[in-house]
Amino acid sequence: MANLKGNFTAPYGSACWLIGGGPSLTQEMTDVIQRTPVPVMGVNLAGSGLLRPTFWTAYDPTSRFLQSVYLDAGIMKFVNFRRGSDLVPETTYKVCECPNLYFFEGDRERGFDDFVDWNHNRIADWNDSFVQAIDILYQLGFRRIFLAGCEMHIKVSAEMRCYANERGVSLGENVSLSEFVSECERRGICRKELMGLDSARVYHFDQEKSLAAAIATDAHYFRVSQYLRLSRLSMSRVGLQLVSVTPGSRLNDYFSYQDVAEVAAEICEHVGNPSEEVTAGLYAKTGPRLPKLDWKMRDFQPLHWPESGRDGRLPQRVKKRGRDEGEIQDDADLEVCDHGHDRRYREKLCAMQVAEIEINEEG
Structure with a gap:
């Protein structure tokens, strides 16, 4: 059993891409993503044909996903323990035999107020792999999650919209698929007519x-987007940020949106830009390479820790101050001393502890 909690935490706030399966995910966008020094979490079939993820998770049955993901030792996979005995597609291997794979238990009682919390030992089970992925990334230590290909809605196709317009049905761009179909039916356009038309692209x-x-999927996307809206306070408490790079996402009403190129530049500024780093002369360096600082930098030991704690961690045994230890004074010249009457009380207590007490009471 492995404990990966916090393994990817960083002092600057670790970031990770979370890839959805929406049609906005293009080769151009994934090329930008793959040039950044930040890992990628894939969900279900998201990213197929465009990139290989660093992490991967899925909620649905194993038979719906790819053999090369399960058997790729370079992808760290997170799967509910109930999938352990499933067979990997096109093989006789069980999921539990796959390399670099970790099982978790789901938590179906998780609420919005405690959606993410460091004390959780299970992963939120809201019947959704996207929510599952966010909780996994939080537990791994990531605090900035960039959402690509995450429209969280299915568009009404251009042909359906044109057909409806010709029949006098005109609805706004941001109407849900179920609302569009319901309005069409109310105005005399039967569902069978709509089924004969080209549908919008659901995935990339x-x-x-x-x-x-598609109507059921769009309703699910709407529900999950509202789940995340209602969980914003929980995420804010623990410093978890969701940042959308998906144009037109339902989540853009509730979370910040940035262009993917802008995010990539920001990542390279904080982590380093692999395409611009210079290697010439580095093997001749012997000292530290610091950035330009306005002030001096110096390491200190925590104020009241003994010398044995020089590594910055609390020693297993902390030396207790002796009874006759004198005055303690810190750099702020604040005196903390043992007053005489306190010492006398302690001496009396010690004497009481060693005194023999005889009990003669009968009954």
Whole structure:
């Protein structure tokens, strides 16, 4: 059993890309993402054909996903323990035999107020792999999660919208698929007519859905986006930030949005830019390479720790101050001393502890 909690924590706030399966995820966008020195979390089939993730998780049955993800030792995988005996697609291997794979237990009683918390030992189970991925990344130590390909809605296709307009049905751009179909039916356009039209692209990878399935998926996306809206206070308490780089996402109403190129530049500024780092002459260096600082830097030991704690960690045994130890004084000249009457009380208590007491009471 491995404990990965906090393994990816960094003093500057570790960041990770979270990749969704939406059609906005393009080769151009993934090229930008892959040039950044930041890991990538893939969900389900998201990223297929465009990039290989660093981390991966899924909620649905194993048979829906890719053999090369399960058997790739370079991808750290997180799977609910109930999938342990499933067979990896196109193989006779069980999921529990896959390399670099970690099991977790789901938590179905998690609320919005404690969506993310350092004391949790299980992963939020809200019937959704996207939420699951966010909780996993938090527990790993990431505090900035950049959401790419996460529209969290399914667009009404151009052909459907045009057909409805011709029949006198005109709705705004940001209408849910179920609202659009309901309004069409109310105005005399039957669902069968709409099913005969081209549907909007649901994913960036090759996978189609029936109109009924697309409506259900869009409703699920709406519900999850509201779950995350209601969980903002919980995320704020622990310093977890969701930043969308997905144009037109439902989440953009509730979380900050940045252009993917802007985020990439920000990451390279904090972590370093691999494409611009110079190697010439580095093997000749012997001392530290510091940035330009306005002030001196010096390491200090915590104020009241003994000499044995020089490594910055609390020693197993902390030396207790002796009874006759004198005055203690810190750099602020604040005196802390043992007053005479306190010492006398302690001496009387010690005498009482060694005195023999005889009990003669009968009964």
